[in-house]
Amino acid sequence: MDRGIRNGTMTAVPVGVGQRGRQAVAERRPGGSTAGTQGTGAQRIAELEREVRELKRTNETLKQYLSKALDLDTASPGRRDVRVPDTAVDGAPDTAGPPPRSASxxxxxxxxxxxxxxxxGGxxxxLGAPKQRAALVLLVSQVGQPVSVDTLVDALWDGRPPQSAITSLHAYIANLRRALEPHRAPRTPATVLCTRGRGYLLNxxxxxxxxxxxxxxxxxxxxALDRGDPQRALYAFETGLALWRGEAYAEMAAAPHVAPEAVRLEELRLSVIEGRCATLIAxxxxxxxxxxxxxxxQAHPLREYGCELLSLAxxxxxRQADALSVLRAHQKRMxxxxxxxxxxxxxxxxxxxLRQAPELERS
Structure with a gap:
């Protein structure tokens, strides 16, 4: 059965219908050399009509299948945004939500x-086996900076690499390059995961x-806060915080070569939370x-700016009494x-x- 798409709808064309249709038309022509008897022509036409009915049923079945599997809105033929199901794609593990959309x-x-x-490409x-993923995580944490082979080997095998470590690392890099540049022609230079001296770099x-x-x-x-634009500041802070799905570099956050970057990002996240709350108060x-x-x-009791913001809010x-209680509980803890x-x-x-200063009512 041949399949095609016309006007946004998938159709199914049984093989041989065109040939049998032409034969039936020839049999109905006056003087046609293949006309045969009238009964034979009527039988051919009836057969063709049955195949047309089967074609219609097949079309309906295919439309229902596409509607369920690809969330295709058959009532809007011009629609193009087909949702990718939340299942593994190309062998990748299930993920929460759709792939990110690049702004750049x-x-x-x-x-x-x-x-x-x-x-x-959306x-x-x-990303492969654990060590292959670990190699990529280390490279991502240093985007734009070359990471030496020695550093990668030391990180992947905790300073105790086997004799096959270099060969294995080269295989991991080759696999990652195929995953990250699936359409790159053979033997052409990589443009995403590049070689730099005796190391590798994510461009x-x-x-x-x-x-x-x-x-x-x-x-x-x-x-935006410095410019006195709290509404724009609030939007920027919330946009950034919405990107977080858990601990930064979750599966590798404790790795010695990744931990400093994970700690830096976590500290920045806490500062942005405080900035957002300060903006809400403003x-x-x-x-x-x-x-x-x-x-x-409660989660970060030693962060004094958070305590200050809570008391002010x-x-x-x-709630003046509650504000004083927070400050004094913090003082006692310190x-x-x-x-x-x-x-x-x-x-x-x-x-x-305590003196109910008028300045506290202003941002």
Whole structure:
């Protein structure tokens, strides 16, 4: 059975229908050399009509199948956005949500703010066995910077590489290159995962990393606050925080060569959360900021700026006693657990709350 697509609808054409149809028409022609008897011609026409009915039923079946499997809206032939099912693509593991959409047009996109994932041309790819994934994670954490073979070998085998380590590493790199550049012609230079001296480099011009987008959003948020534009700052902070799906470089966060970058990103994330809450207070959304800051300070009790923001949000929400309670509980924790006094900013805020300073009501 031949299949084709016409006007956005898949059709099925049984093999030989055209030939039998032409024969039936020839048999009905006056004086046709293959006309045969009238009964034979009627039988051919009836057979053709049955095949047409089968064709219609096949079309309906195919339309129903496409509608279910590809979420195709058959009522809108012009629609082009076909949803990729949330199942493995090209052998890749299931992922939460659709592949990311590149804002810069980069063909290869990495998500590291959570379990490490990669998409090529909008399709998830299989990153291979654990050591192969580990090699890629290390390269992604150093995008734009060459990583030596010695560093990769040391990281993959914890400083105790077998004799076959170099051969295995070369195989991992070759596999990753095939995954990241599936349409690259044989024996042509790689443009994504490149060789640099005795090492490898992920080309920053050819890839996009969600950690870099997060940094850009955080920077835009702080700059907007400096300009006195809290609404734009809030949008930038929330855009950046929405990229997080879990611990940065989740499966490799503790690896010695990746840990510094994972720690840096986590510290930046906490600062952006504080910045977002400060912005909520600045725009008058005290009630929204309070529960988020309560959870934040419980998870990170030693971050004094979070404590300061929570006290200010409580005060502006008309909860002066709660605001003082937060400050004094923090002061007690600092003295008893660490033997230090709270920061001058917190001490000043306590005095301002006690005298109900008008300045506390203004951003």
């Amino acid at each position: 047009g980069a063909g290869v996109e990495f998500r590291v703010l959570g379990p490490v994932e990669a998409a090529v 399709r998830w790819v299989d 920053s011009q050819a890839v996009e990393v969600d950690a870099h987008r997060f940094w850009e959003s955080a920077t835009a948020g702080w700059q 725009v008058g959304s005290h009630e929204m900021a309070v529960p988020e800051l309560v959870a934040f300070t 409580l005060y502006r929400a008309g 003295v008893e657990d660490l033997g230090i006094s709270p920061s001058p900013a917190l001490q000043h805020l306590e005095l301002e709350i």
